[in-house]
Amino acid sequence: MSKKVLVVSEIRDGEYRNISFEAIAAAKQMADGGEIVGVLLGKSVSEHAKEMVHFGADRVITVEHDHLSHYTPEGYTQALHSVVEQEKPDGLLMGHTSIGRDLAPKLASRLKSGLVSDVVSLEVAGEEVIFTRPIYSGKAFEKVVVSDGLLFATLRPNNIAALEKDESLSSTVESLDVEIKDLQTIIKEVVKNTASGVDLSEASVIVAGGRGMKGEENFKILDELAEVLNGAVGASRGACDAEYCDYALQIGQTGKVVTPDLYIAVGLSGAIQHVAGMSNSKVIVAINKDPEAEIFQIADYGIVGDLFDVIPKLTAEFKKVLV
Ligand code: FAD
Numbered sequence: 001m002s003k004k005v006l007v008v009s010e011i012r013d014g015e016y017r018n019i020s021f022e023a024i025a026a027a028k029q030m031a032d033g034g035e036i037v038g039v040l041l042g043k044s045v046s047e048h049a050k051e052m053v054h055f056g057a058d059r060v061i062t063v064e065h066d067h068l069s070h071y072t073p074e075g076y077t078q079a080l081h082s083v084v085e086q087e088k089p090d091g092l093l094m095g096h097t098s099i100g101r102d103l104a105p106k107l108a109s110r111l112k113s114g115l116v117s118d119v120v121s122l123e124v125a126g127e128e129v130i131f132t133r134p135i136y137s138g139k140a141f142e143k144v145v146v147s148d149g150l151l152f153a154t155l156r157p158n159n160i161a162a163l164e165k166d167e168s169l170s171s172t173v174e175s176l177d178v179e180i181k182d183l184q185t186i187i188k189e190v191v192k193n194t195a196s197g198v199d200l201s202e203a204s205v206i207v208a209g210g211r212g213m214k215g216e217e218n219f220k221i222l223d224e225l226a227e228v229l230n231g232a233v234g235a236s237r238g239a240c241d242a243e244y245c246d247y248a249l250q251i252g253q254t255g256k257v258v259t260p261d262l263y264i265a266v267g268l269s270g271a272i273q274h275v276a277g278m279s280n281s282k283v284i285v286a287i288n289k290d291p292e293a294e295i296f297q298i299a300d301y302g303i304v305g306d307l308f309d310v311i312p313k314l315t316a317e318f319k320k321v322l323v
Helices: 019-031 046-054 073-087 098-111 216-228 237-241 307-322
Strands: 005-008 036-042 059-064 091-095 116-119 121-125 128-135 140-145 151-155 173-175 205-209 232-235 262-266 283-288 301-304
Touching (some): 005 019, 019 091, 019 121, 019 151, 036 046, 036 073, 073 098, 091 098, 098 116, 098 151, 116 128, 216 232, 216 307, 232 237, 283 307
Parallel strands (some): 005 091, 036 059, 059 173, 091 151, 205 262, 262 283, 283 301
Antiparallel strands (some): 121 128, 128 140
C-alpha cells in the first residue's frame, strides 16, 4: 500500500545538509509509490524549498517563524507537531543529527508514537518496512518493524544514497502558519567556537587524532592532511580530554557518529567507545606505533609507525597526486 511520508530537512548556514536528500531517497523506498512531502522549518527558508523537489519531494511545506530561526526543542516540536496534525502522514523521517537526536524523541512522545532511531538502511517487504539499526556500539545490527502507528525514524547520515538531482522537476510549495507559544528558551544568537570547514558528520574523508598527537599544536599536521583530502578533522575523547582539541570533534559513543568513505585513525588506540562512532566507515586506515593497538583489528589498512614521521609523508604524497 502506498504511503505518505514527511521528510524533515535541515539547512545550516543557508545550505542543506546532505541527510535531507538522503532522507528523501529513503522516503521514496518507504512510500511505495506514495507521496513524499518535504518539510522546511526556520526563518526565510522558502527560497530553498525547490531544492527538495529537485531531489525527489513531491510537495514541500515551509514553516517560517521568528522562533524557528535557531533550533530549540520546544519551538521545533510545536511547529512540526502542527505539520503532522495537518498532513496525517504514514511515515516521518529526519536525520540522526544533533537536531534529529534531540527533536525526534520529543516529538514522538508528544505524538504518542514509537521511534526507530539511527537507521542505516531500510527495505520494504510486502506491507512491512524493515529498518536496520546498529546496536551494542555497532557490534551487531537489529532489524525493526513498526507494528502499529506512525513509521517514525531517524537516519544516520551518509548511509543511504541521495537520488540524482533533477532541476527539471517542479512542484507546489505551501507555507503553513503555526502558533509557537510558551517557550521557556529563546535563542538570540549562536556563536560558533570551532573553525568552519567540512562538516564532520557528513564528511567523506575524516582524519582523526588521538592522545598520541601529544599536543594541541600537533593537530595542525592533521589539518594539513585533511585539507589535501578535502576532509574533516576528528578526535578521540582521549585527545579532547587532554585539551588537544574541542569536544565538537569527538567521535564515538558519546561524540559524533560518522560514516565516511575513508577514516584515517591517527595515534588513537581504538577503544570500544571510539569504535562505536566510526566502525561503519567504508575504509579504515590506522596509523599507530603499537602493532598490538586494537584499532588494527577493525582497520582495512594499517601502518605501524610514528605518526610524526608517517603523516607528513602521506600529506606530501597525496599532494603530488591530488593538488
Ligand atoms: P589512548 O588509549 O591513550 O591511545 C593513544 C594511542 O596512540 C596508543 O594506541 C598509542 O600506541 C598511540 N601513539 C602514541 N604515540 C604515537 C606516535 N607517536 N605515533 C603513532 N601512535 C602513537 N572515547 C572516544 O574516543 N569517544 C567516545 O565517544 C568515548 N566515549 C566514552 C564513554 C564512556 C562512558 C567511557 C567510559 C569512555 C569513553 N571514551 C570515548 C574513552 C575511551 O574509553 C578511551 O579512553 C579513549 O578513546 C582513548 O583515547 P585515545 O585512543 O586517543 O588514547
